[in-house]
Amino acid sequence: MKKTFIQIFIILLTLSASNAYSAEKCEPDFEINKSTLTQNNENNSSDKGEVFVFFDQSKTMQGFTIDQPGQENLYVNIVDDIQQISENIGSDIIYQNFGTDVNPMEDRDVSKVKTKKFYECSGSSVSCDNQSSKIQEIFKIAEDYPEATHIVVTHLSLQDRQLVGSESKQIRGPLTSLLKQGKSIGIIGVMNSFNGKIDNIPTKEGEYTEYLDAETRPFYILVIGNQDNINRIKDEIVENHFSSSKENFKYALITSNPILQNLNVNKLIEENNMPASLARADNFSFNYIEDYLPVYKFSGNKKTKLEFNVNTDQIEVPGSTGVSEFSISEKVWTTNKVKCKDIKSWNEAKFGEISTISRNDKELTLNLFETKPLKKLFRGLRYFYKVDLYAEKPGKSSEREFAEWSVNSSEIEELKETNPISFKTLNLEKFVSILNAVSGDTFKKTLIASFAVNFELTK
């Protein structure tokens, strides 16, 4: 009987002990701000959609089909690839040519895209000489058919007038609509051999001239649609032609959200996001609260180094504009009971700005307690510091990516006078900048990561 009583007593004691443990207030009361961002925020469907392929038929494109001795011609092969990839990603493939107008293509014409003949102008000399590639028409079509994938092969040289005023609106309007619907635009640039005429080069007198001595010139593949399809096309082109060197290849992804994922949703925050020395601190532990918020718990002193590092590869969509500005939302609670079991309540402290953000090409660093250093905090207290990291503004990395191949209208005549072997694309940087501006307008402040540090500041 006595033995049974002792057993019951031990069980009750154990239960009361666990109750006491669960009553511990080891962290303050707060609401976890959970992200709804998933790895890919587009509405993906396993169904293959329609693919509309548009080939720029302006005469200057002819130069890509004619071999230039000593220069590598990838145009023909890449056109082949595009036709093949389109068949793979789409249920219906519909081919069009475009220039001043858009026209449907018969099947027999599709194979001619790789030949000089396809680009010969059959209209009057005036109309043939006034050719322009109205890329805005494709954006309008894409706006009307957002579920389809649109692939455009073009030289992408755009006149100033196409990038200002009402013509610019014809690019911005449809693009805004597409990005708001979660669609993206991939720009794949390929520096290729060229043996032909580069026309419509604006002069300072407001007229146009030509250039005939270019041996290389970039052409572009614009893909409007889901990021998956865009990446698939890009990856296949890279694998087929640029696996050894990407010297003649450039890529940018314009998307409403250049954030790849929320690190909490995918539980990607680990111990090693903090300095290795922290793991050796007294009473160190690393746990997730509610399976969402990671908490670094330890006993520290004024010399404890607190840096939270994240690889930008983990948060930015590859090839996208990236993020130019991050922000943090931070809160601190304190308690004079350093042991969790003794804590009855936490007090929210008003420290103002506590930490700073710095970044380089590869890493984003949160320098915790840099503005409000640990040495200025009261010792002998327990602190709970929670940080939400946000992407505030999209970046301009895609503009930088293409700047090398771009020339402004005010500089193109001078470029021509230097008789360059490799010619640049008129207003390419401006075009990418317009796309970026639109993506910036559709960008929303996005929560990237949340974490907390819970520490006793020792003497």
Place this chain on the structure above:
Amino acid sequence: MMISKILINLIKFFLIIVLLSSTAMAHKSKKHVPGTSFDPIVCIPPEERTKQQKQKDWWANNLSHTLSKLQVQCAIKKIQDLEKNVDESTTRIDTLIIDNEGLRTSLENSALCADISFNHKSKKGTKLFAKPDSKSNKVADVKSGADLLYVSDSSSQKKWSFVLLKNGKKCNPGYIQKQFISKKDEVVQAAPKEVKADLISITKPSWSQKEKLIVVPASGFITIKGFVDTSKIDQIIVNEKERQINSDDTFSFNIRVKDAGTEVRIVGNKKGITKKTITFQIKVK
């Protein structure tokens, strides 16, 4: 005495007859001017005359106050040459008049260049050549800023283009080096008169049946272009979506033509009141 007197008279008579019938008596020679019994007039220029000949000239001029025989011959020669030149010139003028008539007729039949939009101009003063070669014949001088109509690039010489040079109402065709050409800004073509007669006109693609059917070669997107009479229509709605009317009275839109065909409805309004409606089919051939 009487006999000798008669003989003398006979001789005189015979001499008179002989002298009067000199032509009949003159001998024929291959040296004569064709059709005459004269030797060709030979003019010895004063600088080539001998001392004696110059002396005779002096005597004739200063003592007899006449021309010497040599001077007469030179004067006759000059007259003969001038007459010959007059004949040749008359013949040439006649030929030119005939040629001129021919050219005038051909020019009247040729098209005028005045009604063309010249899309290029020359950057500097240069020349228009008959061939894409600066050693070929010059067709015309090209002044800086002269209007040119670009026709085509030379197929053999990539740095040369074939153009029409505006010359008043006419055009001179020829080759010019590309470095001297610059393109003007985009040429805006005015609506043809027959098109402007309609309130709404589709100019591209062409009708298979006017305002009823357009046949296209394949399914896919196509740009439809047209004009409106902006004095009577200020709004264009295509398949319930408003389209922009451009400053040159044109409009355009892209439409998807499916394999089964597509119906297009264009409504033209003025101040909200429908003035014209066109409903047509676009079918795939």
